[in-house]
Each structure stands twice: as C-alpha cells, then as structure tokens.
Amino acid sequence: MRRILLTGAAGGVGRAITPLLKSLYPGLVLSDLNPPENKHGLPFVRADLADMAAIQAAIAGADGIIHLGGYSIEGPWETILSANIVGCRNMFEAARLAGVRRIVFASSNHVVGFYPRSEKIAHDVTVLPDTRYGVSKAFGEALGAMYAIKHGIGVACLRIGNVGETPLDMRRMSILLHPEDLVQLIAIGLDHPDIVFEIFYGASDNARGWWDNSRAHAFGYKPKHGSEPMLEIAMREQAKLAPDPIGDRFQGGSFCSIEYTNADSGRKPT
Numbered sequence: 001m002r003r004i005l006l007t008g009a010a011g012g013v014g015r016a017i018t019p020l021l022k023s024l025y026p027g028l029v030l031s032d033l034n035p036p037e038n039k040h041g042l043p044f045v046r047a048d049l050a051d052m053a054a055i056q057a058a059i060a061g062a063d064g065i066i067h068l069g070g071y072s073i074e075g076p077w078e079t080i081l082s083a084n085i086v087g088c089r090n091m092f093e094a095a096r097l098a099g100v101r102r103i104v105f106a107s108s109n110h111v112v113g114f115y116p117r118s119e120k121i122a123h124d125v126t127v128l129p130d131t132r133y134g135v136s137k138a139f140g141e142a143l144g145a146m147y148a149i150k151h152g153i154g155v156a157c158l159r160i161g162n163v164g165e166t167p168l169d170m171r172r173m174s175i176l177l178h179p180e181d182l183v184q185l186i187a188i189g190l191d192h193p194d195i196v197f198e199i200f201y202g203a204s205d206n207a208r209g210w211w212d213n214s215r216a217h218a219f220g221y222k223p224k225h226g227s228e229p230m231l232e233i234a235m236r237e238q239a240k241l242a243p244d245p246i247g248d249r250f251q252g253g254s255f256c257s258i259e260y261t262n263a264d265s266g267r268k269p270t
C-alpha cells in the first residue's frame, strides 16, 4: 500500500477531496497545522511547513505527496514567505531527502492572473502573477521543475481555478474545478508513468474556459463536469457583486485589484 501524504488536509480543498482520495489511495496520510474535524479514519500528522524537522517527520516513508499546504489567498509578505516560500522549499527538500517519487503541487490560476479574460492561454505562457500569493505559487512551480530535473522526482503542478460544485460568480464559470475532476488530475500526477515535470490547469470542462489544457488531455484527463448548466446561479451571484474595473478585466479577478496602483490599467507586456 503506497503511503501518500496530503498536506493542507484541513483546508477547504483538502476536506472536499479526502474521501475521494481515500478510495483511490488507502495508504493516505493527512497533515496540517491542526487536524480536520473529520479524518475519515485516516492517520494524521501535525506539521508546520516552516518547521523543517516537523515536515521531515511527516514525509518519512511517503511514496508520494499531494501538497495543498500553505497560505491560499493574498496575504502579508511575511505570511507568504513563511508558508509558501520557505514551506514549499522545505516540502520539496524533505521529499528529496526521503526519496519520495512523486509530488503533486497545488499551484494556482493566480500565477497567470494578469492575462486578460479575452485571451486563451496554454501552460507554457510567461507567468504574470497577480499577487504575492501568485508569485509564491510561481516559485513553487520553479522549485518543482528543479527537483524534477535535478533530482528525478516526478512533479505535476496544478494551476487550480476554483474548487467547488457550483460557480460563485461569472469568473468562476470559466475556472470551476469539480472535486472529482481535481482528484482525476491528482491521480494522473501520482500515477501516470510518463510524468517528469508538468503544468496542468485545474479546471473542469467549462464552455467559457480561458485555458488551453491540451497538456492535461494528452495525459488522459477527461473532466466529467462543467459549469455551463449552472449559468443562472453564477449570474445571480454576480449581480450581488459591485463592479471591479480592474478585476473584471483580468483572469485573476479581485486578486488583480488588490493594492493595484498602475494608472495605465489593463496593460500587459507583449
């Protein structure tokens, strides 16, 4: 039975996918700063990602890691630095020392948040992060590439949109990721024999999608869900929101307008 460590298991995404992962990976081990309310009968290891000794203890004996851990929205630099920069480096380095074979890294759409919504982008575009958080996820992807090529760990980075079963607004119509589709992407990352280093977009089959996910499809990804049947819900929710002249223009939405001071709004490098 393969030991698969899930970091960030107590967060919203971790809680949504734990029961699905458990049926695929009976050797699943949960980890976070605090245990989730429902552990689904699985073992739990407490670990602060900024504490190298603690993360090494959590990773000991693991064959694969699903790294959801860290700070999942924009935050002060010190918070991002500790949870997402130092924490991510600790996770990759501890994995190397422990001989881990595979890592699925939860990256984010905010790595490319400053692409306009009018543009369809593939996995290999220049990163245009919209926040310190997005920059930290780009750092995680770069770490993944180095550990993959230099140390032979198979790494799949998932640029996750918004995990859920219903779109929270019109932007999420384009980036919705159903938990079952996320688990399918994770399984490709952990199990597909040809993974060296890959970047996949974490999105369901959304008719209004902004991402060319052909790389994921080449590895067999067949999303079972899509947002279009829930258009009315998204429109209703969108109507409750105030207009956001910057955020409404870019793929990263409100993350883009946080602390935005550029008078030349909407410009991006060519």
Ligand code: 15L
Residues within 6 Å of the ligand: 072, 073, 108, 109, 110, 160, 161, 162, 252
């Ligand atoms: C993310 O990366 C966040 O972790 C999540 O909380 C959502 O805000 C999501 O992006 C999004 O873009 O909707």
